[in-house]
Amino acid sequence: MHKLIIAAAALVAGLSMAPAAQAAEAGAHVERQAWSFGGIFGTYDTNQLQRGFQVFREVCSSCHGAHLLAFRNLMEEGGPEFSEAQVRALAAEYEVADATADGGRRAAVPADRWPSPFASDQDARDANGGSLPPDFSVLAKARGVKDPFPTWVFNYFTAYQEGGPDYIHALLNGYHDEVPEDAPHGSDGAPFQLPDGKHYNDYFPGHAIGMGPPLSDGVVEYAEAENGTTVPHTLEQYSTDVAAFMMWMAEPHLVSRKQTGFAVLIFLVLFAGLMYGTKRKLWSGIEH
Amino acid sequence: MRSRKLSPAAHWTSPSDSAKRTPTDGPLEGGWLTILLMWSKVGAGSVICASYGETDLSTQAEHSTTNRRDFLFVATGAVGAVGAAAVVWPLINQLNPDASTLALASIQYDVSPIAEGQSVTIMWRGLPVFVRHRTPKEIEEAKAVPLSELKDPETDEQRTKPGHEEWLIMIANCTHLGCIPVGQSGDFDGWFCPCHGSHYDSAGRIRRGPAPKNLVVPPYEFLSDTLVQIG
Amino acid sequence: MSEHSTYVPGNAVEKWLDDRLPVVRFAKEHLMDFPTPKNLNYWWTFGAILVMCLGVQIVTGIILAMHYTPNVALAFDSVEHIRRNVSGGRVIQATHAVGASMFFVALYIHMFRGLFYGSYKAPREILWILGVVIFLLTTATAFMGYILPWGQMSFWGATVISNIFSAIPLVGDSIKQLVLGGFAVGNPTLNRFFSLHYLLPFIIAAVVALHIWALHVPGNNNPVGVEVKDSRDTVPFHPYYTMKDLFAMVVFMIPFAWFVFFAPDILGHPDNYIMANPQVTPAHIVPEWYLLPFYTILRAIDFNILFIDSKLGGVIAMGGAMLCLLIVPWLDTSKVRAGTFRPMFKWFYALFVINFIALMYLGAQEAAEPYTTLAKVCTAYYFLYFLVILPVLSRIETPKPLPTSISESVLGKAHA
Numbered sequence: 001m002h003k004l005i006i007a008a009a010a011l012v013a014g015l016s017m018a019p020a021a022q023a024a025e026a027g028a029h030v031e032r033q034a035w036s037f038g039g040i041f042g043t044y045d046t047n048q049l050q051r052g053f054q055v056f057r058e059v060c061s062s063c064h065g066a067h068l069l070a071f072r073n074l075m076e077e078g079g080p081e082f083s084e085a086q087v088r089a090l091a092a093e094y095e096v097a098d099a100t101a102d103g104g105r106r107a108a109v110p111a112d113r114w115p116s117p118f119a120s121d122q123d124a125r126d127a128n129g130g131s132l133p134p135d136f137s138v139l140a141k142a143r144g145v146k147d148p149f150p151t152w153v154f155n156y157f158t159a160y161q162e163g164g165p166d167y168i169h170a171l172l173n174g175y176h177d178e179v180p181e182d183a184p185h186g187s188d189g190a191p192f193q194l195p196d197g198k199h200y201n202d203y204f205p206g207h208a209i210g211m212g213p214p215l216s217d218g219v220v221e222y223a224e225a226e227n228g229t230t231v232p233h234t235l236e237q238y239s240t241d242v243a244a245f246m247m248w249m250a251e252p253h254l255v256s257r258k259q260t261g262f263a264v265l266i267f268l269v270l271f272a273g274l275m276y277g278t279k280r281k282l283w284s285g286i287e288h
Numbered sequence: 289m290r291s292r293k294l295s296p297a298a299h300w301t302s303p304s305d306s307a308k309r310t311p312t313d314g315p316l317e318g319g320w321l322t323i324l325l326m327w328s329k330v331g332a333g334s335v336i337c338a339s340y341g342e343t344d345l346s347t348q349a350e351h352s353t354t355n356r357r358d359f360l361f362v363a364t365g366a367v368g369a370v371g372a373a374a375v376v377w378p379l380i381n382q383l384n385p386d387a388s389t390l391a392l393a394s395i396q397y398d399v400s401p402i403a404e405g406q407s408v409t410i411m412w413r414g415l416p417v418f419v420r421h422r423t424p425k426e427i428e429e430a431k432a433v434p435l436s437e438l439k440d441p442e443t444d445e446q447r448t449k450p451g452h453e454e455w456l457i458m459i460a461n462c463t464h465l466g467c468i469p470v471g472q473s474g475d476f477d478g479w480f481c482p483c484h485g486s487h488y489d490s491a492g493r494i495r496r497g498p499a500p501k502n503l504v505v506p507p508y509e510f511l512s513d514t515l516v517q518i519g
Numbered sequence: 520m521s522e523h524s525t526y527v528p529g530n531a532v533e534k535w536l537d538d539r540l541p542v543v544r545f546a547k548e549h550l551m552d553f554p555t556p557k558n559l560n561y562w563w564t565f566g567a568i569l570v571m572c573l574g575v576q577i578v579t580g581i582i583l584a585m586h587y588t589p590n591v592a593l594a595f596d597s598v599e600h601i602r603r604n605v606s607g608g609r610v611i612q613a614t615h616a617v618g619a620s621m622f623f624v625a626l627y628i629h630m631f632r633g634l635f636y637g638s639y640k641a642p643r644e645i646l647w648i649l650g651v652v653i654f655l656l657t658t659a660t661a662f663m664g665y666i667l668p669w670g671q672m673s674f675w676g677a678t679v680i681s682n683i684f685s686a687i688p689l690v691g692d693s694i695k696q697l698v699l700g701g702f703a704v705g706n707p708t709l710n711r712f713f714s715l716h717y718l719l720p721f722i723i724a725a726v727v728a729l730h731i732w733a734l735h736v737p738g739n740n741n742p743v744g745v746e747v748k749d750s751r752d753t754v755p756f757h758p759y760y761t762m763k764d765l766f767a768m769v770v771f772m773i774p775f776a777w778f779v780f781f782a783p784d785i786l787g788h789p790d791n792y793i794m795a796n797p798q799v800t801p802a803h804i805v806p807e808w809y810l811l812p813f814y815t816i817l818r819a820i821d822f823n824i825l826f827i828d829s830k831l832g833g834v835i836a837m838g839g840a841m842l843c844l845l846i847v848p849w850l851d852t853s854k855v856r857a858g859t860f861r862p863m864f865k866w867f868y869a870l871f872v873i874n875f876i877a878l879m880y881l882g883a884q885e886a887a888e889p890y891t892t893l894a895k896v897c898t899a900y901y902f903l904y905f906l907v908i909l910p911v912l913s914r915i916e917t918p919k920p921l922p923t924s925i926s927e928s929v930l931g932k933a934h935a
Binding site: 070072100109110111267270271274275277278281 | 396
């Protein structure tokens with residue numbers, strides 16, 4: 001058996017060589033947040049996803065698309081879980097292109113996908129000072145945090161997959177009104193020069209980001225919960241909620257995937273135990 | 289490529305020559321059954337137990353450790369079979385319509401823009417569907433036909449919803465060979481299929497020609513006076 | 520009729536079949552009765568694990584192809600469609616993606632086992648060469664598969680690797696255009712890579728059949744490296760090794776499932792969740808981890824060698840690193856197979872393993888000091904090991920005494 005352990009160790013050593021290099025280099029250290037969906041037991045918080053959706057809808061979606069998000073996803077299990085009536089009413093507020101409809105456009109239905117705010121990428125650039133607001137569909141998985149050795153080795157064992165939302169949360173909280181004093185200097189030693197129309201952000205690669213600070217305290221009015229409590233109307237809260245929503249949008253089947261995973265792993269451990277017993281019994285009479 | 293070249297079994301004497309417990313002895317027979325069952329991908333525990341029962345009686349009664357050993361083999365085989373079945377199912381299930389297809393399995397359609405005497409063709413589950421706003425004359429004609437004259441007897445009431453008799457909603461494929469009939473033509477003030485000459489009346493019932501059945505009415509209901517949900 | 524076969528047709532139907540197509544006899548001889556050394560350790564289970572990996576990739580791959588669209592405008596979204604909409608699609612897709620990594624884990628362990636126990640030595644040279652062919656085909660298949668999601672790493676990986684062809688003197692650019700079906704990676708490239716990615720696994724399966732055929736002619740090597748002498752040295756493949764291999768497969772499935780269900784993206788790269796964009800290069804291009812050692816060797820040659828420029832030099836080095844595996848049987852001429860009995864070889868081998876892992880690590884680092892120098896050192900040791908150390912050791916090393924037979928070594932272990 002000890003050889004098997006060596007094999008397992010070799011396997012882990014091999015895997016740990018996987019690209020440690022993740023996106024978002026040259027930024028400040030991104031703090032890990034306590035996500036409800038983090039770790040192997042994590043699940044989405046329905047209320048948080050609903051709030052995050054509200055932030056997305058009221059703020060982000062005026063510039064950012066989410067072309068893989070269907071309205072029907074919003075009522076699916078494991079997501080924000082709005083009611084069918086809510087989703088139908090929501091969809092009806094949006095128009096989508098449909099070649100068979102009068103005038104080529106019609107009101108959206110739950111089966112439709114979230115309409116993009118701009119007709120084309122070029123339109124989006126023109127409206128945003130040359131910067132293209134990225135589509136949100138899988139953005140939470142398209143961003144990450146580069147962890148130093150040996151943290152990224154541990155990530156394989158903790159199944160840390162939340163670098164994207166961590167980065168998004170950090171980015172939304174990382175704006176400065178003016179270039180801070182500790183901004184990196186150029187290679188020639190000159191102080192940091194922020195191009196016109198750009199904004200300084202601690203976490204954005206290169207620090208000069210086209211998007212102005214999209215969220216600030218009080219911009220979104222959250223509804224009161226049924227028990228009369230309300231979450232704070234703060235940037236911190238908004239950014240956490242919208243990052244969680246984006247993670248759900250990028251990985252909508254996370255909860256069911258992990259649930260299946262537990263069944264599979266328990267099965268495999270049990271089956272491995274039985275197979276080991278079977279193998280031992282078979283070999284018990286053989287010198288080997 | 290028969291076994292002379294392939295088989296290096298020169299050193300392998302027949303199992304029965306060996307003084308040791310031989311590979312084809314009882315417990316190993318059990319192992320063989322186990323693997324067979326394991327890969328048979330059928331999680332029928334009873335079948336497994338039954339086969340083991342036979343083996344047990346016939347070959348291994350004298351071994352004191354037999355039962356425990358056999359239990360282990362049976363348990364392993366059964367668990368393996370369950371696992372195999374659990375793997376196979378999702379591999380088959382993925383063939384089913386996906387979520388984006390299912391989302392369109394039921395559609396809602398607002399019929400209010402369709403004026404009397406007009407039809408539109410809409411798509412539902414990949415099929416064209418006629419939505420016809422019938423004239424009183426058409427409704428009357430349809431109701432007047434005695435069932436005895438019909439090849440596929442159905443009353444007009446059976447083909448429409450009570451209170452919404454002016455709406456006729458049917459899958460637009462001829463029940464003969466699937467062409468799309470032309471509306472408001474043919475000899476019965478209904479539809480005429482140009483492919484092979486089937487005539488349908490103003491309730492979409494087959495009246496003459498090779499088609500065996502009336503045009504199919506999909507499952508639908510009126511959610512309000514003007515909003516219809518098909519599927 | 521084989522004189523070794525223990526198969527006796529049970530009834531008239533079996534006899535009829537056996538006279539015409541002896542598949543049952545064949546299966547019994549090669550899958551059940553095949554005499555296998557009884558001292559194989561768990562490193563020998565990786566062959567069966569690899570068969571399982573190939574099966575998993577083929578089955579999940581065929582399923583993915585039912586839902587995938589090989590078109591530059593649609594490929595990225597179609598993969599997301601699989602993840603989001605197809606029943607069980609998230610897990611099937613993750614199994615295929617993680618499965619590629621697990622395949623290489625098993626493949627490398629299998630190869631390093633062969634290198635340690637001298638499994639490439641006579642009379643198993645063809646067996647080893649077929650294995651190297653499988654490795655090369657698998658690498659090509661994995662590389663082409665990585666293009667299919669049409670993310671940023673897919674696109675730029677394809678761009679970087681296809682530029683390897685342009686290093687070839689005179690005809691390089693023509694070959695590159697021939698491979699890509701255009702002047703850059705584009706829709707024709709994606710389509711042909713999809714076609715070939717679907718084809719190659721079946722060719723791999725065919726070479727695997729040859730590999731097993733070549734294995735069954737001399738029979739298995741074993742941890743002491745002395746040939747089988749008589750029936751006391753062996754056990755029939757079934758049920759002894761079928762059950763042992765199955766046990767190992769199930770254990771192997773545990774980390775496999777861990778990644779599939781709990782961290783399906785951790786072995787990939789976030790940039791591949793951005794659709795391919797020919798106008799923007801990701802800040803840091805890295806191939807998948809299993810290609811990193813060879814990628815490091817490619818990058819390590821950043822200097823011209825005589826009339827060979829650095830680009831061609833890198834390509835030659837990378838190709839050479841893979842191809843020199845083919846001639847290992849004639850580089851290591853030591854009569855003793857197993858590294859256990861070779862006191863000097865053991866240490867150079869251990870260093871080679873560490874060196875390989877170091878090459879892997881360096882491939883993921885940026886091209887800056889001290890990594891570039893380390894990469895050169897590690898590359899040098901890689902070639903030194905095969906081209907100098909193995910031939911020299913064969914001459915100067917005095918191996919430890921070998922047991923006279925497998926059963927003797929087994930008994931010795933039991934009494935020790």
